[in-house]
Amino acid sequence: MKKDIIILGIETSCDETAVAFVKNGKEILANVVASQIEIHKRFGGVVPEIASRHHVEQITYVLDQAMQEAAVNWEDIDAIAVTEGPGLVGALLVGVNAAKAIAFAKHKPLIGVHHIAGHIYANRLEQEFEFPLLALIVSGGHTELVLMKEHGTYELIGETRDDAAGEAYDKVARMLNLPYPGGPQIDRLAESGKETIDFPRAWLEPDSYDFSFSGLKSSVINKIHNAKQRGEQLNSEDIAASFQASVVDVLTTKTVRAAKQYKVKQVIVAGGVAANKGLRNAMEREFSKLEIPLQIPPLHLCTDNAAMIAAAGTIAFEQGIRSTLELNARAALPLK
Ligand code: KG4
Ligand code: ZN
Numbered sequence: 001m002k003k004d005i006i007i008l009g010i011e012t013s014c015d016e017t018a019v020a021f022v023k024n025g026k027e028i029l030a031n032v033v034a035s036q037i038e039i040h041k042r043f044g045g046v047v048p049e050i051a052s053r054h055h056v057e058q059i060t061y062v063l064d065q066a067m068q069e070a071a072v073n074w075e076d077i078d079a080i081a082v083t084e085g086p087g088l089v090g091a092l093l094v095g096v097n098a099a100k101a102i103a104f105a106k107h108k109p110l111i112g113v114h115h116i117a118g119h120i121y122a123n124r125l126e127q128e129f130e131f132p133l134l135a136l137i138v139s140g141g142h143t144e145l146v147l148m149k150e151h152g153t154y155e156l157i158g159e160t161r162d163d164a165a166g167e168a169y170d171k172v173a174r175m176l177n178l179p180y181p182g183g184p185q186i187d188r189l190a191e192s193g194k195e196t197i198d199f200p201r202a203w204l205e206p207d208s209y210d211f212s213f214s215g216l217k218s219s220v221i222n223k224i225h226n227a228k229q230r231g232e233q234l235n236s237e238d239i240a241a242s243f244q245a246s247v248v249d250v251l252t253t254k255t256v257r258a259a260k261q262y263k264v265k266q267v268i269v270a271g272g273v274a275a276n277k278g279l280r281n282a283m284e285r286e287f288s289k290l291e292i293p294l295q296i297p298p299l300h301l302c303t304d305n306a307a308m309i310a311a312a313g314t315i316a317f318e319q320g321i322r323s324t325l326e327l328n329a330r331a332a333l334p335l336k
Contacts, residue, residue, distance in 0.1 A: 006072060007317060008080045008102070009310025010059075012095030013087025013115050014140070015039075015046045017058040018306035021070035021077075025314030026125060029070035031300075031307040034058045037181065044180050045170065052090035059098050066306075074106050081313020084112035084323070085333030086141065092329035100325055111313045112323040116142060116335050117154065119270035121315070122301040122308035130265040130293070136255045138279070139271030140166035140181070143211045143251075145258055146335065151315045154335045157258060158209025165247055166273045168213035172220050172243055176236050187276050190244040193237030197223060199246040209258055216246050244278045252282045259292055267294045274302040 004023050011018040015036040021029040036054050040046045082099035085092055096112075103110035119142075120135045133148045143160035163171070166183055173182020176189075199219050202212040220243050227234040259267050267287055273279065274296050287294035301308065 005078050005314055005317060006076050007111075007310040007313045008077050009113075009306035009308070009313055010063075010080065010082040010095045010099050011115075011118065011304055011306040011309045012055045012059070012091050012098075013083045013085070014091060014304060015051050016304040017055050017062050017094075018304060018309075019059075019062045019066040020306035020310050021066060021072055022125070022307055022310035022314060025121075025311050025318075028125060028307045029072060030066040031305055032062050032066040032069065033300075033305050034062050041180050044174055046088070048088045048090055051088060052094060055091055055094035059094055063098070074108075077106070077108060079109040079111055079313065079317045081111045081113050081309050081316070082327075083115050083118060083309050084327060085115065085330035087115055087329075087331065089329050089331040092331070096327055096329045100327060104325060109317070110323045110325065110327060111316045111321060112327050113309045113312045113316065114154075114333055114335050115309075116144060116146070117312040118308035120146065120148070120154075120268060121312035122270055122297045122305070123268045123295050124311050125301060125307060126297060127295055132262055132264045133266045133268060134255065134259050134262060134264040135268040135270055136251065137271045138165040138251065138269070138273035140164060140170065140183075142271060143213070144335070145209050145255065147258075147262055147264070152319050152321075156335055157262075158211065158254065160211040160213060161204075162212050162214035163217060165211070165213060165251065166271070168217045168247065169273065171217050172239075175221050175224050176239065181272075183273060183276065186240045186244060187278065189237045189240035190278055193235065193239070193241030195242045195245045196235075196238045197242035199223075199242050201246050201250050203250070209254055211250065211254070213247065216243070244276070248276070248278045248282045251279060252286055255283070256286050256290070259287070259290065264292065267292055269294070269296045270302065272303045275299050
């Protein structure tokens with residue numbers, strides 16, 4: 001009988017200190033996330049220096065808690081998987097150094113994982129993949145369309161040329177005086193608003209799968225400024241609904257077109273913005289028409305966590321991929 005593979009995952013690329021244990025790439029034994037959202041809220045966004053310091057303070061406690069919850073010993077663990085990038089370099093370094101220290105002290109293999117591969121593999125904790133597979137990754141730092149023909153291979157077919165989708169949400173939310181992170185706030189407002197403003201949609205070149213959200217963001221900001229100058233009262237719910245309609249329209253249309261062109265067998269939406277109700281509804285509606293299975297992870301697996309890093313790390317482990325103790329944090333690591 002094949003032995004179970006247990007991978008320890010560590011994720012510290014932004015403002016979540018996270019440690020998880022995953023069995024055979026699919027079963028979560030523990031998934032502990034210490035969020036710093038409350039700490040960064042008063043600054044209106046993530047302050048990199050503060051994030052790094054909190055990761056240092058939290059990492060050993062989070063590891064201890066995850067180990068207790070998973071009820072595993074060091075002998076049970078096959079490898080340590082850690083996010084090596086992309087992300088905030090000072091934040092990444094805390095996780096990378098923790099992983100290296102454990103790998104060295106416990107004589108375990110070390111595996112560097114790409115953060116986006118992690119977001120994609122969060123879905124395999126729920127359901128097995130079918131290839132070719134198309135993944136839309138939408139988060140605070142990313143907006144990417146990735147084609148996968150088999151496990152562990154990633155072909156980038158489109159990406160944002162400026163702001164990430166989540167970043168646009170957070171910036172527009174700030175203009176509306178909503179607390180950080182703004183995405184869930186706008187999502188909530190949009191539910192009770194109407195699409196009264198026709199904000200632009202950046203389709204770019206007809207065959208492009210790239211995205212652009214900075215024009216939309218500027219258009220929303222101008223609308224708010226102009227209204228203020230004229231002493232007009234704008235309805236925040238309607239601004240949120242109109243902004244969200246533009247984002248969701250572009251994301252859904254391009255994902256549908258790519259899914260058809262590449263004849264994919266499965267579509268995945270991942271990253272923090274995958275929590276968005278408007279996006280979920282539009283995707284579910286469109287892909288049910290096409291009869292292509294669509295998968296969106298449950299909320300706690302949409303946002304940053306370490307189970308997704310352990311899940312992606314399991315595939316790398318099975319494929320014999322190993323990092324050395326030279327592994328370094330890389331703020332702008334390309335997806336390969
Ligand atoms: O994946 P994630 O936790 O961290 C990054 O890797 O960036 O994503 C965080 C982003 C933030 O920009 C947040 O505003 C956005 O995801 N977000 C949402 C929603 N929930 C989180 N955006 C729109 N609607 C939501 N419901
Ligand atoms: Zn993320």
